[in-house]
Amino acid sequence: MGNELIDKYVLFRHRDVENIHQIEVYRANDGYRALEKALKEMQPGDVTNVVKASGLRGRGGAGFPAGVKWGFIPKDIYPKYVVVNADESEPGTFKDREIMTYNPHQLIEGIILTCYAVGAETAYIYGRGEFAPVFRDHLQQAVAEAYRHGYLGRNILGSEFSMELHLHLGAGAYICGEETALLSSLEGQMGQPRSRPPFPAVEGLYAKPTVINNVETLTNVPPIVLHGSDWYRQYGTEKSPGTKIFSLSGRVNKPGNYELPLGTPIRYLIEECGGGIIDGKAVKGILPAGASSAIIGPDKLDTTMDYEAMAAAGTMLGSASFIILDETVDAVWAAEKNVKFFKHESCGKCSPCREGTFWLVNVFRKLREGHGTKQDVELLETIIEQMKGNTFCLLGEFVVPGVRTSIDLFRDEYEALAVAEEETTPGPAKDLIHTFF
Amino acid sequence: MAWTEKEQQELDKILKKYPPDRKLSAVLPALYLAQREKNWLDNDDIQAVADALDIPVTHVHSIIGFYTLFRKEPTGKYMVQVCTDLPCALRGAEDFYRRFCERMGLPPTGGTTEDGLFTVESVVCLAACDKAPMCQINLEYFESLTDDKIDQIIASFREQAKIQQ
Ligand SMILES: Cc1cc2nc3c(=O)[nH]c(=O)nc-3n(C[C@H](O)[C@H](O)[C@H](O)COP(=O)(O)O)c2cc1C
Numbered sequence: 154m155g156n157e158l159i160d161k162y163v164l165f166r167h168r169d170v171e172n173i174h175q176i177e178v179y180r181a182n183d184g185y186r187a188l189e190k191a192l193k194e195m196q197p198g199d200v201t202n203v204v205k206a207s208g209l210r211g212r213g214g215a216g217f218p219a220g221v222k223w224g225f226i227p228k229d230i231y232p233k234y235v236v237v238n239a240d241e242s243e244p245g246t247f248k249d250r251e252i253m254t255y256n257p258h259q260l261i262e263g264i265i266l267t268c269y270a271v272g273a274e275t276a277y278i279y280g281r282g283e284f285a286p287v288f289r290d291h292l293q294q295a296v297a298e299a300y301r302h303g304y305l306g307r308n309i310l311g312s313e314f315s316m317e318l319h320l321h322l323g324a325g326a327y328i329c330g331e332e333t334a335l336l337s338s339l340e341g342q343m344g345q346p347r348s349r350p351p352f353p354a355v356e357g358l359y360a361k362p363t364v365i366n367n368v369e370t371l372t373n374v375p376p377i378v379l380h381g382s383d384w385y386r387q388y389g390t391e392k393s394p395g396t397k398i399f400s401l402s403g404r405v406n407k408p409g410n411y412e413l414p415l416g417t418p419i420r421y422l423i424e425e426c427g428g429g430i431i432d433g434k435a436v437k438g439i440l441p442a443g444a445s446s447a448i449i450g451p452d453k454l455d456t457t458m459d460y461e462a463m464a465a466a467g468t469m470l471g472s473a474s475f476i477i478l479d480e481t482v483d484a485v486w487a488a489e490k491n492v493k494f495f496k497h498e499s500c501g502k503c504s505p506c507r508e509g510t511f512w513l514v515n516v517f518r519k520l521r522e523g524h525g526t527k528q529d530v531e532l533l534e535t536i537i538e539q540m541k542g543n544t545f546c547l548l549g550e551f552v553v554p555g556v557r558t559s560i561d562l563f564r565d566e567y568e569a570l571a572v573a574e575e576e577t578t579p580g581p582a583k584d585l586i587h588t589f590f
Numbered sequence: 591m592a593w594t595e596k597e598q599q600e601l602d603k604i605l606k607k608y609p610p611d612r613k614l615s616a617v618l619p620a621l622y623l624a625q626r627e628k629n630w631l632d633n634d635d636i637q638a639v640a641d642a643l644d645i646p647v648t649h650v651h652s653i654i655g656f657y658t659l660f661r662k663e664p665t666g667k668y669m670v671q672v673c674t675d676l677p678c679a680l681r682g683a684e685d686f687y688r689r690f691c692e693r694m695g696l697p698p699t700g701g702t703t704e705d706g707l708f709t710v711e712s713v714v715c716l717a718a719c720d721k722a723p724m725c726q727i728n729l730e731y732f733e734s735l736t737d738d739k740i741d742q743i744i745a746s747f748r749e750q751a752k753i754q755q
Pocket residue numbers: 210211212213214215216217219238239240241242243327328329330331332333365366367368370371546547548
């Protein structure tokens with residue numbers, strides 16, 4: 154059971170226990186025991202405290218300590234909400250979908266425990282619209298079962314605690330994964346980010362105190378409550394405790410989700426889990442956090458996959474969506490793909506992001522179509538410099554590191570495309586201006 | 591027109607999920623209901639949603655414009671959305687998509703087949719990157735595709751459409 158690094162799965166328990174998506178099977182394997190324990194033996198604050206002590210950090214990207222976030226919820230304002238981020242739209246990320254499909258009850262139990270901890274009586278799971286079949290065929294069934302067994306609804310397990318859990322689907326927009334945009338979307342608005350402060354903990358859904366956590370984050374909660382924080386800390390590092398699901402994609406032999414202790418080296422993920430690179434080729438670049446990543450080179454293969462070490466290596470762990478480029482991949486093409494993604498997904502609210510991604514796509518196209526000059530490579534750098542720190546939300550900011558590091562690591566490939574005559578007038582090429590207006 | 595008693599009843603059920611003064615929260619679910627029958631939204635459908643939720647029709651239009659899963663133009667009975675985003679493209683999804691479009695008699699960028707059955711388009715990541723090439727057809731997942739496999743799937747949808755006629 155488990156794998157070579159963990160003796161039992163903490164999150165992907167369906168890989169150890171067949172049919173754990175069925176409530177009977179889940180219950181026969183410790184399922185809903187954490188909830189029973191919490192309702193019988195623990196005050197809400199105790200639940201928050203054990204999650205704080207576990208050091209669990211948010212798995213949606215930013216790595217903020219979950220228990221600390223719950224602690225920000227004001228006590229005396231009602232109602233309060235828990236909103237689960239199941240938007241999972243970062244290219245290269247496909248872990249939440251596996252949890253919701255095969256181990257939905259552990260997520261549901263985590264949500265109930267979170268509501269109990271912060272005093273919320275309503276929770277929503279917000280999924281990307283494309284997850285309609287996942288919700289309909291898997292999650293909805295599990296939620297209905299949980300209601301039938303008295304884990305949801307009025308007076309849960311005979312206690313004073315009552316809550317409702319609802320499912321809500323978005324409709325195709327990456328930006329709705331950003332927590333404030335998600336709340337706008339759930340309120341029936343366009344999914345555009347709001348300025349912070351106020352933070353959702355104080356003024357979130359319907360302007361009420363709201364906890365927003367990622368699916369994987371909350372799936373950690375039942376085992377933490379049941380087994381305690383020391384047990385949880387047997388895996389991972391001091392600052393990045395626990396296990397994490399790594400979504401591995403790109404040029405490896407065995408792409409897929411792998412649950413490993415935080416702090417495992419990248420090389421292990423690629424070679425032991427992923428079976429190495431296709432045709433035995435060499436690694437060229439690694440995007441550890443999907444399209445938003447700063448790319449790192451093969452010299453960083455021994456970096457350990459935890460929040461601190463990845464930051465020290467000049468990138469970030471983010472949602473741990475490792476996209477692997479090998480030596481056969483055209484680096485400029487790969488950077489252009491990601492820039493096109495962000496142009497497509499820019500919500501248009503702020504001009505540095507809307508215009509910046511527009512210009513980047515045009516300059517990339519010009520380079521790749523063989524009309525590029527040296528000035529165009531510089532232009533790419535100028536555009537990202539102008540975007541950096543100037544966009545309303547992080548979406549625009551996410552564009553910068555990928556382009557920056559792609560040029561830094563693979564400058565020769567960019568320069569090889571700068572084949573056209575230097576333009577005599579400085580600034581953007583005429584054909585670009587033409588397409589702009 | 592797609593908004594009937596049935597849709598209204600379903601919407602009433604959906605509205606129970608949100609606080610009574612927050613009907614607007616049901617705008618996406620309501621649009622899904624309105625779009626269900628013919629896969630796109632005409633002006634009557636849009637007006638029906640605005641009326642059912644008691645909101646300005648301009649707001650419904652801006653919502654439709656913002657989210658990619660709603661369409662104001664007629665599309666095929668089956669929306670075939672092939673992911674060609676970076677992780678999938680690293681496993682051959684772009685060439686797979688080009689070949690698929692060609693066999694469907696469509697330009698390399700996709701489009702709607704002459705019989706109006708299929709609208710084919712390339713889309714960004716669908717959270718199935720380890721099973722590339724992949725697509726969704728009316729949002730159902732089809733993964734680890736080959737040319738043969740997708741042709742068979744298309745053929746079975748053609749059959750299904752024939753039976754339904
Ligand atoms: C552009 C953008 C997209 C995001 N997409 C997601 C997403 O798909 N899923 C997710 O859980 N968090 C996403 N986040 C992070 C959320 O804003 C938020 O930090 C997270 O839901 C908090 O939960 P956690 O603390 O459990 O990670 C995104 C952030 C940004 C800026």
